[in-house]
Amino acid sequence: MFSRRDGLPHWPLHVLLVLFTLFALYPILWVITIAFSGRQSLAITTLPESPTALERVRAIVPWPETWSASNFTSVMTEQPFGHWLFNSAVISLGTTVVGVFLACTAAYAFSRFKFVGQRTGMMAFLVSQMFPGTLMLIPLYIILVQWLGLGSSRLGLMIVYATTSIPFSVWMLKGYFDTIPKDLEEAALMEGASVGKIFWTIILPLAKPAVAVTALFSFMTAWNEFILAATFMDQEAMYTAPVGLRFFVGGYSQQWGYFAAGSIIVSIPVVFLFLFLQKYLVSGLTAGSVKG
Amino acid sequence: MRNVVPQPPSSEPGNPAALLTDTSGLNGVPGSGEPSGGAGALYRGRVLVGLLLSLGAALFIAQGLLAKALDSVSTERADRQSFVSLRALEDLVQRAGGSGDAVRAVVDTWKTQLPAGSAVRVVAFSGIRLEASTFPEDVGERVAPRRLSREEKPLYDRGQRLRAAVETNREEGGARKLEVEAEALPGGGRLLSAPVEVEGSVVGMVELATAPLAAPLEPSLPTLLLCWLLPLALCAVASFVARRQGVLVAVSVVALVVGLGAYGSYSLGTLGAEVRGTQTLVAEQVRAMSERAQAVMAERQLATEPALRPGDWDADAYRRPLGLVSPEGQVNESVVSARMEELRSGVGRAMTGLGAVALVVLLFIGLGGVHRTAATVVENRTAYAYIAPAMVGMLVLVFFPFFYGIALSFTDSTLYNAGQPFMNLWVGLRNYVEILGDFNIVKRAQDGSLVFNYLNFYYTLFFTVVWTITNVVLGVTLGLVLALILNVDKLAFRPIYRVLLILPWAMPNYITALIWKGMFHQQFGVVNHIIRMFGGQGLSWYDTPFTSFLTVLATNGWLSFPFMMVVSLGALQSIPMELYEAARVDGASRWQQFTAITLPALKPALVPAVILSVVWTFNQFNVIFLVTEGEPSHSTEILITQAYKYAFQLYRHGYAAAYSTIIFGILLLYSMVQNRVSRATEAA
Numbered sequence: 015m016f017s018r019r020d021g022l023p024h025w026p027l028h029v030l031l032v033l034f035t036l037f038a039l040y041p042i043l044w045v046i047t048i049a050f051s052g053r054q055s056l057a058i059t060t061l062p063e064s065p066t067a068l069e070r071v072r073a074i075v076p077w078p079e080t081w082s083a084s085n086f087t088s089v090m091t092e093q094p095f096g097h098w099l100f101n102s103a104v105i106s107l108g109t110t111v112v113g114v115f116l117a118c119t120a121a122y123a124f125s126r127f128k129f130v131g132q133r134t135g136m137m138a139f140l141v142s143q144m145f146p147g148t149l150m151l152i153p154l155y156i157i158l159v160q161w162l163g164l165g166s167s168r169l170g171l172m173i174v175y176a177t178t179s180i181p182f183s184v185w186m187l188k189g190y191f192d193t194i195p196k197d198l199e200e201a202a203l204m205e206g207a208s209v210g211k212i213f214w215t216i217i218l219p220l221a222k223p224a225v226a227v228t229a230l231f232s233f234m235t236a237w238n239e240f241i242l243a244a245t246f247m248d249q250e251a252m253y254t255a256p257v258g259l260r261f262f263v264g265g266y267s268q269q270w271g272y273f274a275a276g277s278i279i280v281s282i283p284v285v286f287l288f289l290f291l292q293k294y295l296v297s298g299l300t301a302g303s304v305k306g
Numbered sequence: 307m308r309n310v311v312p313q314p315p316s317s318e319p320g321n322p323a324a325l326l327t328d329t330s331g332l333n334g335v336p337g338s339g340e341p342s343g344g345a346g347a348l349y350r351g352r353v354l355v356g357l358l359l360s361l362g363a364a365l366f367i368a369q370g371l372l373a374k375a376l377d378s379v380s381t382e383r384a385d386r387q388s389f390v391s392l393r394a395l396e397d398l399v400q401r402a403g404g405s406g407d408a409v410r411a412v413v414d415t416w417k418t419q420l421p422a423g424s425a426v427r428v429v430a431f432s433g434i435r436l437e438a439s440t441f442p443e444d445v446g447e448r449v450a451p452r453r454l455s456r457e458e459k460p461l462y463d464r465g466q467r468l469r470a471a472v473e474t475n476r477e478e479g480g481a482r483k484l485e486v487e488a489e490a491l492p493g494g495g496r497l498l499s500a501p502v503e504v505e506g507s508v509v510g511m512v513e514l515a516t517a518p519l520a521a522p523l524e525p526s527l528p529t530l531l532l533c534w535l536l537p538l539a540l541c542a543v544a545s546f547v548a549r550r551q552g553v554l555v556a557v558s559v560v561a562l563v564v565g566l567g568a569y570g571s572y573s574l575g576t577l578g579a580e581v582r583g584t585q586t587l588v589a590e591q592v593r594a595m596s597e598r599a600q601a602v603m604a605e606r607q608l609a610t611e612p613a614l615r616p617g618d619w620d621a622d623a624y625r626r627p628l629g630l631v632s633p634e635g636q637v638n639e640s641v642v643s644a645r646m647e648e649l650r651s652g653v654g655r656a657m658t659g660l661g662a663v664a665l666v667v668l669l670f671i672g673l674g675g676v677h678r679t680a681a682t683v684v685e686n687r688t689a690y691a692y693i694a695p696a697m698v699g700m701l702v703l704v705f706f707p708f709f710y711g712i713a714l715s716f717t718d719s720t721l722y723n724a725g726q727p728f729m730n731l732w733v734g735l736r737n738y739v740e741i742l743g744d745f746n747i748v749k750r751a752q753d754g755s756l757v758f759n760y761l762n763f764y765y766t767l768f769f770t771v772v773w774t775i776t777n778v779v780l781g782v783t784l785g786l787v788l789a790l791i792l793n794v795d796k797l798a799f800r801p802i803y804r805v806l807l808i809l810p811w812a813m814p815n816y817i818t819a820l821i822w823k824g825m826f827h828q829q830f831g832v833v834n835h836i837i838r839m840f841g842g843q844g845l846s847w848y849d850t851p852f853t854s855f856l857t858v859l860a861t862n863g864w865l866s867f868p869f870m871m872v873v874s875l876g877a878l879q880s881i882p883m884e885l886y887e888a889a890r891v892d893g894a895s896r897w898q899q900f901t902a903i904t905l906p907a908l909k910p911a912l913v914p915a916v917i918l919s920v921v922w923t924f925n926q927f928n929v930i931f932l933v934t935e936g937e938p939s940h941s942t943e944i945l946i947t948q949a950y951k952y953a954f955q956l957y958r959h960g961y962a963a964a965y966s967t968i969i970f971g972i973l974l975l976y977s978m979v980q981n982r983v984s985r986a987t988e989a990a
Contacts (some may be wrong), residue, residue: 037864138705
């Protein structure tokens with residue numbers, strides 16, 4: 015059973031796998047059901063006073079009583095969710111552009127030049143990953159909200175996300191830049207190209223796959239971030255999608271239908287991105303931690 | 307562009323150490339023997355420039371501090387002078403009963419006493435009336451007495467604030483809240499407000515607006531220049547006499563100390579004179595006001611009992627007597643001297659601090675540090691140019707906040723005193739002692755049962771460790787088992803299972819957390835539906851610590867198994883099948899194959915994954931914060947959510963910063979231990 019050349023029957027494994035897959039998928043199916051039920055309730059069906067066994071089973075089968083897309087339409091039109099999505103998109107795209115630019119230049123320097131402070135710089139980036147979020151959160155709050163007046167602003171959140179994504183991106187990109195042969199640059203240098211030109215016309219195009227992956231990671235991190243956004247955005251109009259989703263089911267409001275519909279809208283892009291990216295993610299993460 | 311050759315990492319010329327010695331050798335550092343003529347001029351210039359800059363900067367800052375101190379002294383002077391007249395008037399208003407014609411008569415008589423540009427008004431709370439006013443806008447339609455208008459609500463609010471402050475202070479028997487408010491007026495004057503008490507209750511408020519303040523004393527510029535240029539000139543002369551660099555540096559240090567010392571004694575003198583002058587002026591004011599009040603009392607036939615006590619007028623904004631002026635109106639020398647002593651030590655401290663910083667700058671420049679730094683920067687300017695944007699961002703938004711947070715942990719900063727400078731809030735290690743020194747974890751209730759103090763740090767730490775270990779064990783076990791099953795050769799639908807099983811990891815985890823929170827809902831949650839389906843009773847999951855823990859464990863287990871599964875699967879697939887074949891030929895059992903081939907092959911991939919997931923789980927904010935929210939009564943809080951709650955729900959910023967610093971310490975310790983262990987296992 016533990017090697018790949020066994021003559022055991024496969025059906026017990028399939029039973030196990032199917033059961034486990036059901037367990038893994040159940041919450042997702044359940045959200046989809048609530049989203050399409052057209053209601054705000056948590057329950058899939060309404061249970062009668064003394065339910066029969068069949069009705070009890072029915073209550074947990076993730077299949078709505080009636081299919082309706084009304085939760086999707088109202089969450090986008092009646093609720094400010096579209097606006098929250100827009101905030102999230104602006105912030106995530108801004109974060110990606112700024113963060114990737116900063117990370118590319120820094121990673122290039124770390125990979126290609128020898129200079130005083132190079133090791134210290136890389137180590138500093140690595141150590142910064144260890145700072146607990148709450149320790150940074152209070153000073154960041156004071157700096158951004160009280161000193162710079164960037165509370166409830168997209169710009170403030172964008173700057174914070176872009177900066178905090180730098181260390182991880184730099185480590186990923188530096189690893190990739192290191193694999194690009196230096197002969198190319200030396201040849202270009204002979205031809206009289208400047209470092210800037212080499213960077214933009216030779217290195218970046220060659221590193222396109224790594225840059226793309228880094229960009230997608232930055233985007234996903236910003237798109238999924240919750241705590242900073244919940245702390246800095248205290249005006250309803252400036253909520254990002256995560257904070258907005260919590261708003262539907264936090265405190266005294268129980269709009270599970272809106273929450274479920276919103277969750278699906280938010281998740282679909284990241285789920286696809288993720289499935290596409292996961293093999294890079296795994297190698298990046300484990301490689302990074304082995305080095306560290 | 308020159309100097310821009312991208313250096314291959316291994317090439318020698320770019321070696322930073324070599325670079326450093328190169329440049330320093332060029333510029334002649336101390337110890338490089340008798341410098342030649344050119345190098346001598348170079349170090350002479352460096353020392354002089356260093357002194358020029360460091361002394362200049364230190365004096366500039368000292369000047370700024372002095373100007374600020376003088377400004378506050380003159381504000382205090384104006385406040386205290388007007389406070390004396392305000393208290394005198396308040397005494398009279400009190401004696402006149404707080405409202406009515408008597409008060410107006412007193413104010414009328416008092417009016418003639420006021421210097422041009424100032425005004426008083428009396429507000430009575432009963433009927434929310436403006437009893438009397440000499441403010442220029444209160445004429446014609448708006449002449450007193452009248453009801454306060456809607457726009458004058460701030461006035462009424464201020465009065466209520468003062469009333470509340472007086473009552474709080476009386477209840478607590480202390481002075482916690484300001485009983486006199488002072489604010490700056492747009493025209494440059496000050497507005498002071500004090501409550502009026504009649505027979506023990508606050509019935510109204512008197513306000514006094516002063517004429518614009520006289521411009522505060524400016525620190526003298528010639529003194530500054532003298533303190534700056536004279537030491538510099540001395541040092542310049544010395545530079546032609548002294549042959550050795552060491553001597554010249556020593557001379558420049560002496561010059562720095564002399565210059566700063568001279569300025570320090572000048573500023574102490576100026577400030578001291580101002581502080582002393584203030585006391586004299588206030589004493590004069592007390593005497594004048596007391597005479598005037600006696601005259602008004604006689605003229606208006608007000609009660610002369612209790613006796614007028616002008617000594618009370620010398621008080622701070624909490625109405626605590628300062629004792630700087632005696633009841634007879636004389637300056638109280640001993641108290642003033644004590645205050646001067648305090649001032650002296652304050653100035654001394656500031657000057658020592660400035661001096662230390664200036665000394666570092668001087669030595670840095672004088673001994674060629676700037677030169678070498680500049681040379682390094684020029685040498686690597688392309689590299690630095692490429693790194694600068696990222697570095698600036700990191701410095702401002704990562705490293706600065708980090709150190710700021712650590713500094714914050716030594717203060718009792720809260721939301722309400724955030725604007726104050728650190729030194730006023732400094733509490734040293736108190737937060738740490740409070741967190742780490744509190745061993746009140748369990749106590750026995752009256753019926754003998756054990757009661758946990760869930761807010762205790764050690765309980766939270768214990769819970770965090772339990773949470774981390776159970777989650778990682780659960781995640782690794784599930785992930786590994788699934789990976790082993792999926793790794794079975796020629797298993798049908800393998801890619802489909804794989805993608806479906808990764809989905810929980812792909813979902814944003816705050817959504818996952820909220821979904822599971824809904825599934826554990828007591829009434830409508832699907833988990834309770836399933837329990838009821840089998841005839842059980844639904845549980846209220848968030849009511850006991852254990853069931854509450856189960857909900858987060860389920861959530862995080864669901865979230866984290868795919869990562870372990872993917873990592874293990876990757877490692878399993880990289881094992882060459884020949885190994886198993888060879889093992890089978892040698893007659894190894896399945897279990898032997900597993901322990902001898904599979905596990906060792908998994909280790910290099912699993913160990914980093916486990917290390918990583920320990921840190922992730924330890925810091926898994928979203929699941930705890932969104933699912934249990936710490937319910938019941940903070941028993942399922944982990945360190946990081948607890949720190950967040952201290953910071954953003956209780957607004958105890960200093961305390962939360964100390965809490966977070968401790969978390970950082972724990973993580974640092976963990977990573978150090980982990981590093982050592984993994985190095986040891988690598989070596990083995």
